Amino acid sequence: MGWAVPAARRRRPASVRRAAVAVTDANGATASLQCAMRVRTLRMIVSGPLADTAKAARAHMEKAHPGLTVDITSAATSYSQIVQQIGADAAAGRSTDLAVAGLDLLATFVERLDAQEVSPRSLRASYDQRFATLGTVGGRQLFVVPQQVSVPVLLYNADMLAQAGVDPRSLKDTTGLLAAAEKIKQALPGVQPVDLPTSDQFGQWFFNTIAGSKGASIQNAVGQPDFTSAAARDTASFLARVGGYGPQSNTPADAMVRFALNRKSAIVGASISSVVPGLQTIERQGKGAFPLGVAPLPVLPGGTQHPVASGNGLVMLATDRCQYEMATELMMAMLAPDMVAAGVTTLSYLPVDIEAANRLVSLYQRYPQVVPFNALIDSIVRAPYWSGPRGGEVPVLASEAVARIMMGANPTTTLTELQKQAEAFLM
Known part of the structure; x- marks a missing residue:
């Protein structure tokens, strides 16, 4: 990455005054009349x-405030590009008022881009406050208000699993998944049993979620990396x-093509946001469609589900x-229930608004595969704050x-090297 952030954005001005709001309105905080009359331009950067x-x-x-212009920059295709855009604009003297932030870049926004604290009381009454903790620092100060939240999942071709004699319920832990992979290998030559893509930071996401199932996050209580715990070693071995069952796809997009269109894999690691698009892609195949199953990422034996948030x-x-x-x-306005519901309908993120969730009944009836994941909301943990x-x-x-x-490097040696490199990065 290595983006440069101008010094002017690294310091929080002493004169900053946060809006004092005590919102009871269902629409959340609104600006004072004085500010509504004064502000003529807002600038927002999104992906x-x-x-x-x-x-x-x-x-x-712009309808609510005649004369206001909201300038949107949406050229970024990744969250890191948004960070780069903010830095470049600041260097050119252009300030940003609101931006989209990747949940795993919380530290970058707080420490280097001067993110401002947001009061949870300013959120809409229908906002599901359980998600707010995913954007907090120290468990108290809210800096990023989650909008699109995902958890890692396994997608599987139910026909292939049936042909191989695999019970989908066996995918709940790593031992069961490996046993399933062996059955698929024997029964379906030419089919990759399991495909877990690693680019786009999916590698860390999968690793952290599986290791975390035994209570061992890759970041310890004082914020330092912990890639060599017993759970981390077990995850690496898995x-x-x-x-060992074959080359893994590089990108999540490649993995989905291999799985949904080419049918060269039986089980694929993905984001829950890909479930509805995946189902729709399969539906468009008509007679060639296959039943798609969805399961949580497996836990280590004896572990419990604590998926790491992304989005x-x-x-x-x-x-x-x-x-x-x-x-x-x-x-x-970005977090309005109709906006949240529309986003979930297109990309099956977890709904961050209770009223929006109530509007998604027809979607959940059509695609029941995503419903069980709403029950995991209380178990979701924040992405590491590096x-x-x-x-x-x-x-x-x-x-x-x-x-x-996954390409054959020694797990123990690789984790030891990773630990040293990560520690050096955080010095």
């Missing part, structure tokens, strides 16, 4: 997939065995009081290590 939501929120704000949220960057108030109102100037690079470092393990 491409959120452009439509941003445009709808802009239309709402991933090495999965890699994105909204982060406040405005430091002027009135810009902050108006940007907060824009944030509430501090320091190079902390944002640790997820990439970890994902590359996972890829090497």
Whole structure:
């Protein structure tokens, strides 16, 4: 990554005043009349997939506040590119009021981009506050308000599993998944039993979720990396065995093509956000469609589900009081129940709004595979908060290590090297 952030954005101005709100309105915080009359322009940076939501929120704000212009930049295709865009714009003298932040880049926004704290009381009454903890620092200060939250899952071709004599319920732990892979290998020559892509930071995501099932996060209580715990070693051994069944796909997109279109894999690791698009892709195959099953990522033997959150949220960057108030109102427009419901309908993220969830009954009736994951919300844990100037690079470092393990590198040696490299990055 190695993006440069101007010094002007690294320091929190002493004059910053946060809007004091005590919201009881269902629509969340709104700007004071004084600020609504004063602010003429708001600037927001989002990733491409959120452009439509941003445009709808802009239309709402510009209608509610005649004369206001909401400028949207949506050229970024990744969360790291958003960080780069904010830094480049700041260097050119252009400030950003509101931005989309990857949940695993929370530390970057707080420590290097001067993210402003948001009061949970400013959120809509229908916002599911259980998600707010995923964007907090120290369990108290809310900096990123989660908008699109995902957990890792396994997608499986139910026909292939049946042909191989695999009970889908056996996929719940790593031992069962390996046994299933062996059956698939014997029964279905030419089919990859399991495909776990590692790029786009999926490697760290899968690794952390599986290791965390035994209570061993890859980040310890004081924020340091912990890639050499017993659970981490067990996870690495499991991933090495999965890699032994054949080459794993590089990107999640490649894995989905291999699984859903080419039918060259029986089980694939994915994000829950790919479930509805995957089901729709399979439906379009008509007579060639196959029944798609969905299961949580397996736990280590004796472990319990504690999936690590991924996805994105909204982060406040405005430091002027009135810009902050108006940007907060824009944030509430982005988090409106109809916006959240529309996003879940397109990409099956977990609904962060209770009213939005109530509007998704027809979607859940059509695609019941995603329903059980709503019950995991209380068990979801925050992505690691990698501090320091190079902390944002640790997820990439970890994902590359996972890829090497799955390609045959010694798990113990690779984890030891990863631990040393991660520690050096966080110094």
